[in-house]
Amino acid sequence: MSAAIAIRLPGLDRALRSEARPHYFTPGVWAVAAVAAIGGAVWCWRMLFGLGATTNLTNAYPWGIWIGIDVATGVALAAGGFTTAFLAHILHRERYHPLVRPALLTAMLGYTFVALGVMTDLGRFWAMWHVMLPTMWQPNSVLFEVAICVMTYLSVLYIEFLPVVCERFVGRVHLPGRLRLLDGPVDRVLRFAQATLGRFMTIFIVAGIMLSCMHQSSLGTLMVIAGGKLHAFWQTPFLPLLFLLSAFSVGFPMVIFESILAHRSFGLPGEGHVLSGLAKFIPFTLGTYLTVKIADLAARGVLTDIPDGGYYTAMLLLEVGVGVVIPIIIFATPGLRARTPWLFAGSAMVIAGVVLLRLNVFLFCYSPLDTRAVYRPAWTEIAVTAGFIAMTVLLYRAIVMILPVIEQLNAPHAAHRAAASPAPNRAHAGAGGVS
Amino acid sequence: MKALEADQALVSRAGTPGTPGSPETPAGPSRRDFVRLTATLAALTIGGQALASDHGKPGKLSPDRMAVLVDLTRCVGCRRCEWACADANGNPHGVIAECDDQSVFTARRNPGNGQFCVVNRSETVDAAGTPVHAKIQCMHCEHPPCVSACLVGAMRKDPTGPVTYDPSRCIGCRYCMVACPFERLSYEYDRRFTPRVRKCEMCRHLTAKGEVPACVGICPVEALQYGRREDLLRIAHERIARHPDTYTDRVYGETEGGGTSWLYLSARPFETLATLGFPALPDRSPAERTESIQHGIFKWGAAPMVLGALLATLNKVTAKGDGA
Numbered sequence: 001m002s003a004a005i006a007i008r009l010p011g012l013d014r015a016l017r018s019e020a021r022p023h024y025f026t027p028g029v030w031a032v033a034a035v036a037a038i039g040g041a042v043w044c045w046r047m048l049f050g051l052g053a054t055t056n057l058t059n060a061y062p063w064g065i066w067i068g069i070d071v072a073t074g075v076a077l078a079a080g081g082f083t084t085a086f087l088a089h090i091l092h093r094e095r096y097h098p099l100v101r102p103a104l105l106t107a108m109l110g111y112t113f114v115a116l117g118v119m120t121d122l123g124r125f126w127a128m129w130h131v132m133l134p135t136m137w138q139p140n141s142v143l144f145e146v147a148i149c150v151m152t153y154l155s156v157l158y159i160e161f162l163p164v165v166c167e168r169f170v171g172r173v174h175l176p177g178r179l180r181l182l183d184g185p186v187d188r189v190l191r192f193a194q195a196t197l198g199r200f201m202t203i204f205i206v207a208g209i210m211l212s213c214m215h216q217s218s219l220g221t222l223m224v225i226a227g228g229k230l231h232a233f234w235q236t237p238f239l240p241l242l243f244l245l246s247a248f249s250v251g252f253p254m255v256i257f258e259s260i261l262a263h264r265s266f267g268l269p270g271e272g273h274v275l276s277g278l279a280k281f282i283p284f285t286l287g288t289y290l291t292v293k294i295a296d297l298a299a300r301g302v303l304t305d306i307p308d309g310g311y312y313t314a315m316l317l318l319e320v321g322v323g324v325v326i327p328i329i330i331f332a333t334p335g336l337r338a339r340t341p342w343l344f345a346g347s348a349m350v351i352a353g354v355v356l357l358r359l360n361v362f363l364f365c366y367s368p369l370d371t372r373a374v375y376r377p378a379w380t381e382i383a384v385t386a387g388f389i390a391m392t393v394l395l396y397r398a399i400v401m402i403l404p405v406i407e408q409l410n411a412p413h414a415a416h417r418a419a420a421s422p423a424p425n426r427a428h429a430g431a432g433g434v435s
Numbered sequence: 436m437k438a439l440e441a442d443q444a445l446v447s448r449a450g451t452p453g454t455p456g457s458p459e460t461p462a463g464p465s466r467r468d469f470v471r472l473t474a475t476l477a478a479l480t481i482g483g484q485a486l487a488s489d490h491g492k493p494g495k496l497s498p499d500r501m502a503v504l505v506d507l508t509r510c511v512g513c514r515r516c517e518w519a520c521a522d523a524n525g526n527p528h529g530v531i532a533e534c535d536d537q538s539v540f541t542a543r544r545n546p547g548n549g550q551f552c553v554v555n556r557s558e559t560v561d562a563a564g565t566p567v568h569a570k571i572q573c574m575h576c577e578h579p580p581c582v583s584a585c586l587v588g589a590m591r592k593d594p595t596g597p598v599t600y601d602p603s604r605c606i607g608c609r610y611c612m613v614a615c616p617f618e619r620l621s622y623e624y625d626r627r628f629t630p631r632v633r634k635c636e637m638c639r640h641l642t643a644k645g646e647v648p649a650c651v652g653i654c655p656v657e658a659l660q661y662g663r664r665e666d667l668l669r670i671a672h673e674r675i676a677r678h679p680d681t682y683t684d685r686v687y688g689e690t691e692g693g694g695t696s697w698l699y700l701s702a703r704p705f706e707t708l709a710t711l712g713f714p715a716l717p718d719r720s721p722a723e724r725t726e727s728i729q730h731g732i733f734k735w736g737a738a739p740m741v742l743g744a745l746l747a748t749l750n751k752v753t754a755k756g757d758g759a
């Protein structure tokens with residue numbers, strides 16, 4: 001994205017000045033920016049003074065919210081990227097194309113901050129590159145699989161997003177000052193990228209979906225090695241399948257949730273009927289997840305432990321009740337899913353349920369052998385996590401105001417596209433290439 | 436799936452807008468290219484997995500691998516082993532007389548950064564009025580979850596017994612600590628840039644010179660014994676057979692978590708000593724489970740390949756429905 005930063009941003013200028021287009025900074029955005037600024041400062045503190053100075057991690061609790069929220073949950077909530085790509089590009093459901101770019105952008109930013117989150121949590125972050133060195137590889141490690149997949153997928157996401165940058169800047173590259181001399185070469189690079197990527201984009205989309213399935217599931221395998229430290233409700237060899245199915249389930253709700261938020265924030269009419277259409281799929285994915293979850297609990301004979309599981313039962317019921325059962329009812333009811341408030345509430349519940357699943361597995365229902373040990377995240381840990389989320393929001397808002405991501409926000413572009421002659425074979429030409 | 440079909444009519448009517456800005460790109464080859472490139476991708480996956488499956492087998496252990504047998508009935512809690520351990524590993528320690536300080540027994544202690552082994556005392560006493568003292572440290576598992584978990588190979592199971600740690604490979608993810616079934620790993624959170632995992636390495640710097648581990652060498656009551664794991668197991672079972680009234684009929688570490696290099700004999704059943712450092716563990720290492728899941732899912736890259744082929748087919752089949 002450095003190329004995009006170096007380029008003058010008439011879109012943003014216009015957005016900042018024009019009355020017709022929304023302003024970047026609203027009181028809410030200033031608040032988010034403040035959270036991001038605090039997070040950034042604390043992040044610098046962590047990088048300079050170490051984990052001991054900024055976290056409440058112990059030998060009994062080696063992983064805290066930076067892994068539980070930033071990484072495990074972050075990856076799950078970025079699932080909108082590959083699920084939407086599957087629907088629109090693999091199954092060619094053209095009506096859902098307007099949702100692809102926002103989902104792709106979320107995934108790209110989400111995974112960027114997952115990578116940053118990992119780096120923040122690594123005691124020897126400067127040795128992170130070891131993961132890329134084949135002589136260091138240890139392929140028995142589930143974390144190795146996750147690391148390689150996430151790195152590769154992050155690259156794939158940047159490639160998938162490149163057409164959006166090309167679309168915005170091809171023929172419109174105006175670099176400031178002396179850099180003006182580079183206008184031509186940069187334009188030619190963008191044109192080349194546009195032409196080349198168009199041909200191979202389907203490969204990247206397929207690869208992106210494969211990589212997503214691989215690491216979304218492995219993220220579940222990750223905690224199987226914790227053995228008895230993870231409570232029996234969650235400790236199962238089917239954890240990878242449950243994590244994968246929960247990622248499938250949270251993809252569309254995340255897209256709906258964001259679309260409603262973004263359109264409201266920019267004062268746009270919203271994509272109600274498209275979102276309702278998308279919501280129809282959710283009971284199927286959630287239902288599959290629920291079936292496997294119950295079958296697994298039953299097969300392992302822990303279903304009967306539910307009545308006297310105390311705290312763990314509460315967490316399980318909250319996770320499944322709020323996150324799965326109620327949303328299935330909401331999204332399976334045509335009268336409810338047609339209405340934006342219900343769409344929003346249902347999606348928020350699915351998201352909360354998946355967040356809770358990840359946190360139950362990584363934190364809430366992980367009990368060290370040393371029963372005296374407690375983990376409460378330090379304020380500095382919370383500040384960094386909140387800062388990363390805030391940065392994601394700020395970048396999302398900036399990028400959708402500069403690049404053609406949200407269709408209704410880019411009326412001139414949309415009109416331009418409508419005027420272009422239809423070329424059906426190009427339908428799958430780019431993850432972001434069609435909207 | 437019904438919902439998918441319901442949308443079909445809408446989709447075929449909707450048509451497909453082209454990608455603006457690149458009308459000159461030929462549209463035809465993309466699908467053929469796509470099939471070829473999927474094959475390439477699949478081949479790469481297989482290649483990667485071939486590399487991985489070589490490492491997939493558990494490391495070969497020497498039949499002469501060494502171990503330590505701890506007889507809890509002999510341990511008197513003198514804590515000389517703690518002192519010798521600190522001394523041998525360059526950890527801070529006072530004079531040896533400080534070991535007689537009994538006040539440390541009031542709280543349960545875990546191995547830590549400056550102390551790779553600790554002796555704890557049970558709160559309860561047996562019929563004769565004596566408490567149990569137990570020295571705990573890294574158990575040096577036969578199939579160590581920490582080794583299986585480490586993505587850069589910083590944790591290694593030496594064929595001769597010890598589980599070793601190489602800080603020069605470590606990236607500091609602490610997944611080994613999540614994986615450890617005994618919770619015996621310690622992390623230097625307070626080192627800014629170069630924190631290390633700290634653990635007992637069975638004094639491999641001493642055993643390499645033909646000496647015994649420091650704790651074994653100093654033990655005044657011969658509660659600790661260093662030798663071939665096979666021999667120690669035989670000795671342990673003989674001891675149980677000779678004194679069936681003294682010992683509970685079990686050698687802790689023979690099978691726990693897939694077996695460990697530290698073996699324990701006790702008068703009391705180990706079930707009563709869980710909080711003293713003897714958790715009830717299944718006979719198989721948790722690493723066995725994750726490794727079979729991981730290598731099962733990705734065996735020959737079959738699952739990703741099938742998925743890729745499925746996606747390619749779906750892409751092709753549904754594209755025809757566009758009415759192009």
